[in-house]
Amino acid sequence: MKISSSLEDYIEIISEIIEENGHAHTKDIADRLGVKMPSATKALQNLSEKKLIVYQPHSPVELTPEGAAIGAVIRRRHRSLKKFFVNIIRLDEDHANRVACEIEHIIGEKTTSRLAFLAETIADDPSCEKLRKVIDEKMPCIGLDNNSIPVALSELEVGESAVIDSISGKLNGIRKFADLGLIRGTMLTLEGHAPFGDLLRIRVMGSSLSIREKEAKHIMVKKTFMLNN
Helix, strand or coil: CCCCHHHHHHHHHHHHHHHHHCCECHHHHHHHHCCCHHHHHHHHHHHHHCCCEECCCCCCEEECHHHHHHHHHHHHHHHHHHHHHHHCCCCCHHHHHHHHHHHCCCCCHHHHHHHHHHHHHHHHCHHHHHHHHHHHHHHHHEEECCCCCCEEHHHCCCCCEEEEEEECCCCCCHHHHHHCCCCCCCEEEEEEECCCCCEEEEEECCEEEEEEHHHHCCEEEEEEEECCC
């Protein structure tokens, strides 16, 4: 059954609370989700109408068999994503949990399953030993100084990496650059300057491309840094 991401959150939390306490009351659900009682009551009534929970005022909330099945899928998806962010991206538990919560509703089972497979392969496959060493060494050190002042892409030094913070509407052909991957949040590295003219060579998503210096001035970036430097 297709339900909204908000209702998925309720199913997930109800499932978790029942597993922890053996029962789930409306107030417990509202507190865990950080919502007011009227909002929680309305959502529970909605889930009851969909026959995913058994709900009566002043009584514990119960999952129907279908609701329990949906809850199991949601929780498995969350655990798989969290495992990927902890073991591969090397986020701390709380951060990984928040990120998993944010994206678990917008990616499907196929994507989740493939991320889980990737995490397990990197963790266990002998051929990935070298990759594991690189991840162990480099991944925890990569960061972004959120307090730094954005600078123009044209001001980066050769070899410096940065994340795109904003792109000026004055940039001609902004859609063309978006098609090349130059959008907010994209990481890039300045590889060098062309021998002639004002071209900069940057690396984006595994590919090298050239951009004129006057165009690079309209792309504001925040430099990344290595935490152990």
